Structures are given as C-alpha cells and as structure tokens.
Amino acid sequence: MRRRNVLLIYPRFATGTFWNYRATCEAVGRRCPAPPLGLITMAALLPPEWTVRLIDCNADALTDDDLAWADLAMTGGMLVQQCSTFAIMRRCRARGLRVVVGGPDATSSPQLYSEADYLVLGEIEPILANFVAAVDNGVTSGRFETERYSTDIATAPIPRFDLLDFNHYLQIGVQFSRGCPFLCEFCDIIELYGRVPRAKSSAQMLAELDALYAAGWRGHVDFVDDNFIGNKKALKVFLPQLADWLKARNYPFEFSTEASLNLADDSELLALMRAANFFAVFVGIESSDESTLIATRKKQNTRRDIAASVRRIYAAGIFVVAGFIVGFDSEDDSVASSTGRLIENAAIPICMIGLLTALPNTELSRRLKREGRLFADYDLSADDDGDHCTQGLNFTTKRPRHAVLADARDLIVEVYRPERYFGRLRRMVRALDCTGYYPAIPLRRDLYEIIRLGWHCLVANAEIRREVWKTVIDCARHNPPALRAALRITALYIHLGPFARYAAAALERKTAEANAAPVAVVMAATG
C-alpha cells in the first residue's frame, strides 16, 4: 500500500443556527459544540499507511499549507454545511487536490456533489476497503455506495479520538445505535439509517468509552443515536454495565442523548439512565395539537398528556430539551399560543422551534410533490446563514405563508423572553430529582469555566443577571443538587437569547416578503 497524506476537512456550519451555541462557546473559551464523529469513525477504517490529519473548520482555519501537505482531501457533512462543503471541494480541486465526499447530505443528494472526484455514500463500513483499494490502484474517480440499512454496526470501528483537540469542544459524541422504529412523515433519519435500530454490543460500546477515557476526555459525552431507546432490549443490557463502568472510574463522564417521548412510559429505563449518569435528553415533541401529531405520524406523542410525560422524565433527574415545528398542514392560527402554553406547562426551558422542512427523500417531500406543492428549485442551504429555525417551508403552505412565518416568530420571541426562559428553568429545577447523580470529576478547566460563566451571567450581562440571581437563589433554597443543570441551561441562554432575536428578525423579514409577494410564491410552487 502506497503512503499518503489524507486531510479530513469538516465543513463549517452556517452561522445563524440554533445548535452552534456560538456565544456560549465563546463565554467558556471553547470553539464549537462537538467534533465530527462521522469523519473520525471513517478515519479509523483507513489503512495505517495513510497519515491522517483533521481540520474542523468550525474550530480552525483551513490553510493553504494544510492543502499543500495533503495527497487526498476527504470531506462532507449535513445540509447546513453544504455551502461550506462546496467551497472546500472547489478550493481543493483548484489546487489539483483530489476530493472524496461522503456523509449524510451527499448520501441524501449525491447529484449536488458531482464535482467530487469520489463519492463514498451511506454508512461506509462495508465499502471503505473497496474505495481504498481503488485509490491504491490508481483509479482517479468513482462512486462507492453501501446498500441502505445493511451495515452491521458491529463493524463500526472505535473512532479516532486521537485526531481531536479536546480543548475546542463542549462535548464529545459517541454512538450506540443507528435507526429509529417510528414513522414520522418529515424524518430523513429513517430514510438514511432505517427503521430497525441496530445497536452495538455492550462490550463494543464500553471499548469506545475506554478509548475516549484513555485519550483524556472528561465531562459531557453525547450519545448521538437517532433514538437512544429505539432498541430497548439492547439498551437495558448495556445501561447497567455502563453504570458499573462509570462507578469503577469514579464517574468521569455524564451523558445526554436523543430519544422519543415514550421514554417517559418506561420507569425501569428511566431508572437505568439515571444510574448511568444521564442528565439531558432531546425529545421531538413537534406539536401540541393531537390531530397534527396524528397527521404527521408522530404516534408516540399522541394519546398522552405531554407535559406530564416531560415531568416524569424530570423526576428521573433528566432534563428535556424539546423540538417543535411550525408549518404543518393541519395547524391553525392558534399554533403560537397553544405551543407556547404547552412549553410553559411542561416547563421546558430550551426549545428548538423550527419551520417544517421537506428534506430530500422523505415521505413528506414525496407527498408534497404528488400534491404539486413542493418547490422544485428551492435551495435549502442557499444563504449559508441559517437552519430550520429561519429556513424551511420549501412548499406551498396550507395557511397563508406570512401567517405561518409570523406565528413562528411570535413563538420564538415569547419562549425566549428572559423572564419566561428563567421562569421555566426555575420550575424545571424544582421538578428535577437529581438523587444518585454523580457530576463528572471537576477538573481545573471546569472551575475556570464556572468562574467565567459566573462573571458573565451574574455580573456582566445586564439582560439576564436579575433572572440568573433569582434562579440560583431559588435552586439553592429548593433543590441544591439541581444547580449543575441550572447552570448548564443558564449558560446556553448566552447563545439562545441573541439567537432568538436574530431568528425573530429573519422571520420578520420573511413575513414581510411573503406579504408583499404571495403570488410569486404560488407561481414558484406550481411552476
């Protein structure tokens, strides 16, 4: 095998996005939330003769010297990274450097990446060796594609954590399973990763955590599973072993993940997650309206009191971050007020409020196309400055478009008023039962962060300091063990407060545009 220098390049996320936590990262001296798990997983399958370096463009600048060093560039990411991926591709090719593109967006929309020399699509574990052999045999371009949902996750290697500079990140991702058993109409997870969740064995997963521990990481680890509880049987075997693993090492990690709301129905699972130091879970609630949930096939959220379900998760010491969507066909003009009421009742401080987006290859985009409502040429990543909170609705809406946009704006403005956000946080903190939770070993770096955060939130930031003092005092009086969660959610407001203002202004502009040009929008839809 010929020696090669391979540069992995993780594209930049668009700037105005909910998830980039930019201001919070700056406040605590980090550069971005999380590293590229897909790229470092793929890197672990490259031959040892290939020397690999990683440039995460969210943390470091990609220089001409980096490109001059490389014999091959490998890049790719999500839809929101498309503009950056294209720019990387062109910059490499202008220098005569061959480019390999893979990852979720290229897998969903390969036709957009025709400038790449090689496309390596899908979960690449079964086919990466074919690609490597082709490159080694002098093949200069090609397309390699894994059969969907067929990858045996037991073949997923331990990611190359050694390629990361841990100082850049708030958290590190790991993955236990791929796929989700549900059928939500707008979801592309089930198109990319399938409906049969494939889980790693406990031994495989613990070996990954061993590697992360040995590499020196301590603190927040995020299980990036599509639905952590998708394969409950495997999870119930794994979690007790994870709890033992943590105990034996004096609790070096604390975990977050993503799961469906039916987690609230399984008290055994909640207890196991609590024992394994889970402190947060992202849940897609999407709508407060039962008929909308039925129409969008989010059946796991129906026939239940959503606020009560959230509170059951709080009672296990785990706080909920929730996703909501505006723009469903069946919603009416009360969407902003009814969703706002649910968010208040459930006391969920952090809510991602997105516009419905018909992602490529989803049931939703297929239906809208059949109905003649999907915008054919709508570029979802066009202005490189937003995510689903400000971009989306790439179809003719049932309600007037300006009304949908105005409702999304009103909801974001209301939910992120400091007194609302911190009011919900105080109620959440009282409901959070943190018994048996072991914060990850505090390091000097954590203390430094806490001091910086304390200064920022309690002294320097005039917009929130009153609310933060009230929250800290309330928490100290009523539930001191929940202080860590309260601080975390406070820290995230440093980004979310300004982001909400940015999103509201962007939605305001779009509302005015939709008001001014309703005819043009309909023509674009049918043309």
Ligand code: B12
């Ligand atoms: C963690 C995660 C995030 C994290 C990102 C952390 C980070 N730095 O990467 C956060 C929370 C920030 C995030 C946010 C968003 N995300 Co996201 N996210 C994920 C999630 C759950 C896991 C990603 C991961 O690490 N997977 C594990 C690795 C091992 O899998 P993988 O990335 O697919 O990699 C494999 C292959 O694709 C391949 N591969 C990957 N890269 C490359 C590159 C090359 C060159 C090659 C050859 C192969 C290759 O090798 C790997 C092994 O097989 C995925 C779902 C998923 N199952 O992947 C969604 C997912 C990637 N996200 C998605 C979306 C839409 C978003 C958002 C836009 C959501 C929103 N509503 O706003 C935001 C935007 C972010 C922003 N800042 O604007 C979509 C992407 C769809 C698309 N067509 O691009 C996904 C698929 C799921 C979904 N439907 O929500 N996300």
Ligand code: SF4
């Ligand atoms: S529960 Fe989440 S991952 Fe599963 S199908 Fe629905 S939206 Fe997709």
